[in-house]
Amino acid sequence: MMRTINTLVFLCLTVVVGSGPHTLEFLSTGQQTAEAKLFFEQLTVFDNVIVSKCDGVTQKEQFKPCLQKTELPDRCEEAHDAIWESFDTIQAHTNNSVEVVQRRRGCSRAADGTESAFDVWAVNGNEFLAFNPETQTWTSNSHSSLKVKEAWDKLLTRNYALRAFLKNFCSVMIDKITLKSRPKHTDVRVFAKPVEHSDEAHLLCHVTTTDPSVKSVRLIGNGATRVRGFSVMGPLPSGSGSWILRLEARISLRLTHLIYGCAVQSDSHNITIYWIIALILVMSCAMIALLNIIKMRRRPPVPPPPLELREQFESFIQSATLNPEMRSILLSFLHGTNTPEGLRDSYNQWLEMVEPENSYDPEFYGNCRAGFPCNATYQCNVV
Known part of the structure; x- marks a missing residue:
């Protein structure tokens, strides 16, 4: 945002x-x-x-x-x-x-x-x-x-x-006193942070400039007349030769058709940055959909090692002093998709243990840690 x-x-x-x-x-x-x-x-x-x-x-x-x-x-x-x-x-x-x-x-x-x-x-x-x-x-x-x-x-x-x-x-x-020349630089950033337990957000316009002609920052757009808690601070010197201006407002997230903008004017140019609620919601839903697509794609199986090397390694596993269950898991991993019928069950159990469903979905682990069912799915509806 x-x-x-x-x-x-x-x-x-x-x-x-x-x-x-x-x-x-x-x-x-x-x-x-x-x-x-x-x-x-x-x-x-x-x-x-x-x-x-x-x-x-x-x-x-x-x-x-x-x-x-x-x-x-x-x-x-x-x-x-x-x-x-x-x-x-x-x-x-x-x-x-x-x-x-x-x-x-x-x-x-x-x-x-x-x-x-x-x-x-x-x-x-x-x-x-x-x-x-x-x-x-x-x-x-x-x-x-x-x-x-x-x-x-x-x-x-x-x-x-x-x-x-x-x-x-x-x-x-x-x-x-003679100062070294330096570029006139103006940086405008717009942030929005949702307010907990409400359908509102704090909108912040932060301006940093070395141009002394920049004196104010204004809130524009069709949502400017509907804000609450509007305030402007600056310009204030930062001590490094630049000035800081801040504009804060409280906006509604329910009115998705509204547009907010921060406008800064100097002697030589104008800067305007817009923040659109509907666009942000669409981008958020698009990201969630993209994650779901990535989650559905399975990685291709790993090809087995060459036959000669596989036979040598299988002989080593069979002759080693190992737990029978561990021997079965190693042999299953060695054969991959060409696992013999007698080792197929051990191979499937191993896959279920190390690669649970949705393991590539970031929301999967987040839901589990938050106490939600690990197989819960969520949808994003744009108003």
């Missing part, structure tokens, strides 16, 4: 960053372990693409292959030290246990050239403080951060340095 289509539009030139819109972010995370050790990691993200990673052990930036040219810092000691010092400061002024500290700082440039900067902190997953580079002061985002705001407002030299980084150096780094 899945359909897929891929579209590729290749770019011939290198993507040179100069004009907007663009965003450069430094995402720092510090986590204090039970042994009072600090786990630190920083990701540098440009236009939703992770271009570098830095850890607290080496404190050295690891640039990603997507970067062709950059003048980003090659180390992250300053960000590491700022996170480490914040644990003591925040805990001393809040009297609360601090487990995780997160920081998001950087700058953005709009298409018209307007620039903005940000430096936002969170503690234990909650918004905490935000820096205003124009006034060089901090804004409290929670009651517990008031005392920390007062303390950080007094650090005039530090606040001046933060403003200089955000207003000056950050925008310069945006101008110096």
